[in-house]
Amino acid sequence: MKTVKMKSQSELNEELENYFSNTIIPQLFVDANLLLQKFTPPAMKQFSLKHEFIGLPIQDIKEHFRYPTLIDNIKVVIATGKILEKEIQTTDLRWYQMNILPYHIRRENRTNGVIITFVNITNRIQDLKEQEKLIAEYELLLDTIAHDIKNPILALDLTIQVLNRPGKNAEQHATLLKNMASSIIEIKKVVDEMAGAHWNKERYQSVEELLDLQNILEDVRLTLAPQIMESGAIIKQEIDVSEIKFVRRKLRSVLFNLLSNAIKYTASDLRPEIVIRTYAKDNFMVIEIADNGIGISKEDQLSIFEKFRRAKVEVEGTGVGLYLVYTVVVNAGGKVTVESEPGKGSTFKVFLKLKDT
Missing domain, CATH: 3.30.450.20 (PAS domain)
Structure with a gap:
């Protein structure tokens, strides 16, 4: 052995x-x-x-x-x-x-x-974080596109309903047709951006540019024209700070969703009254949107920024709008606050970092 x-x-x-x-x-x-x-x-x-x-x-x-x-x-x-x-x-x-x-x-x-x-594995972890960031950005993009294409379709539907009502004069018909044309342009714009994002990945990247808030507000107001006309909404502006470096489509989405909600969540016997203010505070541009709407309870305020969560299910919506607002703003280093009481309206404040231009 x-x-x-x-x-x-x-x-x-x-x-x-x-x-x-x-x-x-x-x-x-x-x-x-x-x-x-x-x-x-x-x-x-x-x-x-x-x-x-x-x-x-x-x-x-x-x-x-x-x-x-x-x-x-x-x-x-x-x-x-x-x-x-x-x-x-x-x-x-x-x-x-x-x-x-x-x-x-x-x-x-x-x-x-x-x-x-x-x-x-530092480099690997950093690569994974970048991939996660890109995936999150892509998911946000899909949510935004789905939401953006829904809004002009709703505007078209509303305009057609108004057109079908009797008693419209030539001037009113011209205004309504203009609103329809505007909604169709918005739909085409979203479809073009979707195609561009597919064939040219650079097109839909988050590129910041120097923006004039009043120009973005005017664009949003035109998009919401059917809702504004139907509700008789009064929108006032008190703009102290107007220029900011931000991604155009994201700022537009933030303003659109907040203004759309301010119009939508108003008691049926009231005319929506909305005040938009901007001012600088601690190196932030603060965009304040106050309304005379139905308000939000303290309990609901805890969850309104969650995806698919809606405070009032009887009002048409998907529960994505405020989630998009919150996600866009927080990802950019800002914050969103809300002050509200049922029956006394709501005030949303968006804090966006002011950067060197």
């Missing part, structure tokens, strides 16, 4: 030493007493380790790893003998794939420490 020669402890230590000297990724060997016994040269660079740290308790040098729960993770692996794998972010904002493997001495049937491997 062939005799298998067991390797001596010195031979095992030499192999371990050779392994750590030639490994090209950051790796540590911490023994069962939580003393740092070995580390690879890349670990010296990544975590500024020094040879004199060998033999020191990991507790004394834990700041070099900039990961607060490292010692607790090591203790768990030593106690359970199970591998621990996790993605971690250190306090210097780098990301690592950390693997903690139990170091077994088989002939003694015990765990004599752990080997810890760190693989820098």
Whole structure:
């Protein structure tokens, strides 16, 4: 029978030493007493380790790893003998794939420490975040397009209903036909943008430009002309700050949804009265839209910015408008607030960062 020669402890230590000297990724060997016994040269660079740290308790040098729960993770692996794998972010904002493997001495049937491997995945995490951002932007784009194409269709439907009512004179007919033409132009614009986004990805990217808020408001007012005429809405403007650097379609969507809601959520026996104010505050442009509508309860105010959540189901809508407003503004570093009481109207305030132009 062939005799298998067991390797001596010195031979095992030499192999371990050779392994750590030639490994090209950051790796540590911490023994069962939580003393740092070995580390690879890349670990010296990544975590500024020094040879004199060998033999020191990991507790004394834990700041070099900039990961607060490292010692607790090591203790768990030593106690359970199970591998621990996790993605971690250190306090210097780098990301690592950390693997903690139990170091077994088989002939003694015990765990004599752990080997810890760190693989820098910062670039991968950043790429994933960029992809998530693009996906979120694309989803927001789809929601916006679906919402934008619905609005002129509703305006067309409303105009046709008004046209079918008896007693219209030539001037009223001309106004209504103009509203229909405007709605058709809006639908064509959205369809063209959809096609452009498909064939030319640059076309629908979020490109900021210097905008005049009053021009955007006029565009929105023309789009809402059928609703304004049907409701008899009175819209006043008090514009102190007009210029802002923002994405045109997004600012238009924010204003459209807030104004459309202000008209829509008004008691049937009242004429909508809306005041639009803008002013500067703490390096923000504040767009304030106040109405005399039906108001929103405190309870409903907690959920109105959630997707598909609607405070009043008896009023036609999809529950997407305020979600789009909130998402666009927050993603741009701003915020949206609401002050309202049932029966006393609502005031929405949009805070948009003022940037160097």
